[in-house]
Amino acid sequence: MKNIFIAISIFIALISCSKTKPNKQSQQVVNKQDSITIKQLFNTSLTNGESYEWLRDLTSNIGGRLSGSPEAQQAVEWGEKLMKNLNFDNVWLQPVMVPHWVRGEKEEAYFTSNNVKFNVPICALGGSIATPKEGVLGEVIEVNSLEEAEKLGEKLKGKIVFFNRPFDATLIETFRAYGGCVDQRVNGAKVSGKYGVLGVIVRSMTSSIDDIPHTGSMGYGDLPDTEKVPTAAISTKAADLLSKKLKENPTLRFYFKQGCKTLPDAPSYNVIGEIVGSDYPNKYITIGGHLDSWDLGEGAHDDGAGIVQSIEVLRLLKLNNIQPKHTIRVVLFMNEENGLRGGKKYAEEAKKNNENHIAALESDSGGFTPRGFSFDASEKNYNLFMSWKSLLAPYGLHDIKKGHGGADISPLKSETISLFGYKPDSQRYFDYHHTAIDTFDKVNKRELELGAASMASLIYLLDTYLK
Known part of the structure; x- marks a missing residue:
């Protein structure tokens, strides 16, 4: 009886092996065909x-x-x-x-420091309102985050807020660097508008240092129309220059004009x-x-x-x-x-x-x-x-x-x-x-x-x- 059980076990094992082998070969064929x-x-x-x-x-x-x-x-x-x-x-x-949303006529921007005029490459952000026809002119407050703008609060009133946090150059994945900065563009006006600012400008979302401004979407959240302010991006080279000149002359004045609107x-x-x-x-x-x-x-x-x-x-x-x-x-x-x-x-x-x-x-x-x-x-x-x-x-x-x-x-x-x-x-x-x-x-x-x-x-x- 014991020998019969052994024989049956061997027979079952052989059947199992014969069944598994074609499956493995079949998988190999599938992989080869995939290649x-x-x-x-x-x-x-x-x-x-x-x-x-x-x-x-x-x-x-x-x-x-x-x-x-x-x-x-x-x-x-x-x-x-x-x-x-x-x-x-x-x-x-x-x-x-x-x-x-339509952009309207080409935007204009410049700032003056110590009687020297510096033209600035600028573009309106998508969703922004226009400036008054004569444009916006005012002193600038530079910040590096939404949190910093919130802390300044009422001190922002009557000023142009300048968000200037750059890409983190140490991040190999550039989409992570973009994700670390883009909140300034999207929510800069939403955070600043309630404090009576004249406008918002943002450093362009790129690691390149050049004279090319980058547009992109922005939003006002649930701000009433009276608190919505014109918002634009300036080139990274201009952002660096503006930051440098602000350190030399904190009361310099920035001007920009844009004619965009939402239909x-x-x-x-x-x-x-x-x-x-x-x-x-x-x-x-x-x-x-x-x-x-x-x-x-x-x-x-x-x-x-x-x-x-x-x-x-x-x-x-x-x-x-x-x-x-x-x-x-x-x-x-x-x-x-x-x-x-x-x-x-x-x-x-x-x-x-x-x-x-x-x-x-x-x-x-x-x-x-x-x-x-x-x-x-x-x-x-x-x-x-x-x-x-x-x-x-x-x-x-x-x-x-x-x-x-x-x-x-x-x-x-x-x-x-x-x-x-x-x-x-x-x-x-x-x-x-x-x-x-x-x-x-x-x-x-x-x-x-x-x-x-x-x-x-x-x-x-x-x-x-x-x-």
Whole structure:
């Protein structure tokens, strides 16, 4: 009897081994096929890519695309026509009401010290009110934080408040340096306005020391109209000079003039295109960037690059005869820069229609050399995503870790969705961010194409392995 039990045990063990072995071989075959597919996606993007020429068209022929502007509407029409020409399964416009702020005539600024006049490169911040027609002239108080302004309180009355906290140059990740300063731009007027200040000027959000001012959004919170003050950014070189001259002459006077205004909300659209999934047509993987940009430049890195890369992902899948299991949807979001209305509207409609989004990827960090992806996901999927590092590392995608997905896809956040942010090299991004020099010529063709292939590779893996 004992020998019979031993024989049966050996037989069962042999069956088990024979069952496990094919599974291991099957996994090896899958991994090999993944490598082959990813290589094909990169080869196609680098030898037959269209993203660069699309970007040339979007930026050079349309230009800056601030929400509510005629250029933003032209961009909507451009995106819809392009995705229809690419024969995506479905292409449509999703209506959304957006803020409509206009800059007006070019801003002016200068300060005088010891009878010497210094002209200052300046630009109004998005959402700011105008100065009086004659402009604003007053003494300056320099501060380095919102907290410092709050402590000064009534001492700010009748003055122009100058927020001058620079980027932390020791931070390797420049988005962290930006995050450490941007509260001055966003909330400087909100904090200072209640103390009767004449206006607010802010050091531009960049580590570069140059004469290029950077715009960006600001807000007044719940301040009454009587406490809202004109707010602008000055170049970093001008900020350094002003700070130096204030130490020599604390009573120097600063002048600036701007004619911006906020108009009633305007109708606009998210532009959406998709390839319907073969196995799970009602499960969605979304890719996107924001179609709007600031008005000063052409919005090439921010975020024309993300727009054309997102569209290119679907084209690369089609060219390589990859039929996705899930529905892959490209969304060109409107109004990321000064309201996030497009991202919120998309999430609102997804919830209303009971759409099951399992993953989303956003590209909104420029068109530079690929470095990796950040992801906001459940612990359940953590090991799966980290296991892809060996597949992506040969293409320079080493930096894969938990982090932020992106502003436009953030309203989709839930316990079941995985949010990803595409991460190119960030060292030059804030040289161009929100400026007049964010133009097509600042984008490198090969870097842009590598980014599109990187995104397509991640989408392929998500579609293959997520259920």
